[in-house]
Amino acid sequence: MLSRIAESLFWIGRYIERAEDTARILEVQTQLMVDDPTLDIPTACSEVLAIMGVPEVAGTTVGTHELLQRLAYDPASPASIHATMSNAREVARRARETLSTSMWEAVNTTWRMIPSGRFESMGPSGSFRWMRDRAALINGTADATMPRDEGWQFLMLGRWIERADMTARLVSAASVSTSSAWATSLHASGGYESFLRTYNGLETDRKAAEFLVLDRLFPRSVVFALSRAEVCLENLESAGQRAGFQNEAQRLLGRTRAELEYRALADVLTDLPHEMERLQRTCAQATEAVTRRYFAGSVATIWNQGRW
Numbered sequence: 001m002l003s004r005i006a007e008s009l010f011w012i013g014r015y016i017e018r019a020e021d022t023a024r025i026l027e028v029q030t031q032l033m034v035d036d037p038t039l040d041i042p043t044a045c046s047e048v049l050a051i052m053g054v055p056e057v058a059g060t061t062v063g064t065h066e067l068l069q070r071l072a073y074d075p076a077s078p079a080s081i082h083a084t085m086s087n088a089r090e091v092a093r094r095a096r097e098t099l100s101t102s103m104w105e106a107v108n109t110t111w112r113m114i115p116s117g118r119f120e121s122m123g124p125s126g127s128f129r130w131m132r133d134r135a136a137l138i139n140g141t142a143d144a145t146m147p148r149d150e151g152w153q154f155l156m157l158g159r160w161i162e163r164a165d166m167t168a169r170l171v172s173a174a175s176v177s178t179s180s181a182w183a184t185s186l187h188a189s190g191g192y193e194s195f196l197r198t199y200n201g202l203e204t205d206r207k208a209a210e211f212l213v214l215d216r217l218f219p220r221s222v223v224f225a226l227s228r229a230e231v232c233l234e235n236l237e238s239a240g241q242r243a244g245f246q247n248e249a250q251r252l253l254g255r256t257r258a259e260l261e262y263r264a265l266a267d268v269l270t271d272l273p274h275e276m277e278r279l280q281r282t283c284a285q286a287t288e289a290v291t292r293r294y295f296a297g298s299v300a301t302i303w304n305q306g307r308w
Helices: 003-035 041-051 064-073 081-094 101-113 123-145 150-175 181-188 192-198 205-214 222-236 248-262 265-270 272-294
Strands: none
Touching (some): 003 041, 003 064, 003 081, 003 123, 003 150, 041 064, 041 150, 064 081, 081 101, 101 123, 150 181, 150 222, 150 272, 181 192, 181 205, 192 205, 205 222, 248 272
16 A cells, blocks of 8 residues: 555544544533533633643633634634644545545535534534534444455554544543543543443542543543554554564554553552653654654654644
8 A cells, every 4th residue: 555545544544533532522621611610711721722732822811712713613723623624634635546435525525514614603512513423424434435454454543543642631631620520521432321331320530530541342441542553553564573563653552551451540540640641642652653664755744732
């Protein structure tokens, strides 16, 4: 497969996942701002921007409007859903010959709704729900129409690395917010009912963090996403290694997953924001390693803390 096509598929997976998860995080935070009258809005908005890796403008106070503009609606803000879907559409256009017609139409139709103004006119709750629904449609279309070849592995690799990164941000947001943030985060990840069934209705912050970080069966947990990214990298390697890993991305992701799974839960939870920040750095390093190994010769696309 051409490295240009492989890279485009990898970034389609990342961009669609990032747009969906940004909508999920904003949905959580805006709901918390409404539900908790004691919450300091400028501080909460600044914390969300920091978690998403978006620098603040010195000397300005961030309110809800600016938060939504920078993370959802502003096309000039690299971290916004608008800019992310613009990039998703552009890389999909470059890989047009490898996508099914229905896959391309799902991406293109979603993108065309955003610059038309209909996306922003839905309001925060409506636009975030719409973005989640469109991401589910795109992912479902890809799942139903694409062959499980190398291209599929790159698409899924991008999705799983991005999901691990964004779940870490969702956990970070919950861990620095009020006690009700964990329940809201579980709802945002679509796992609240599964969480209650898993823990027989016993709802605690500790168990919610364990579910979102360590659960091996929940598809939006950090460990689940890292495991699936490892499988994609194994499938992309033509010959297995008898010892160690020559694939740097596989080594980074596998080591981080093992460190999370084999450490005592109390140790992981003691400094959860720091652990999640370390995980985000690992995802960035793994992306760089994938780029060096598989995309040599193509024009590099770099996502780094909200900047391309």
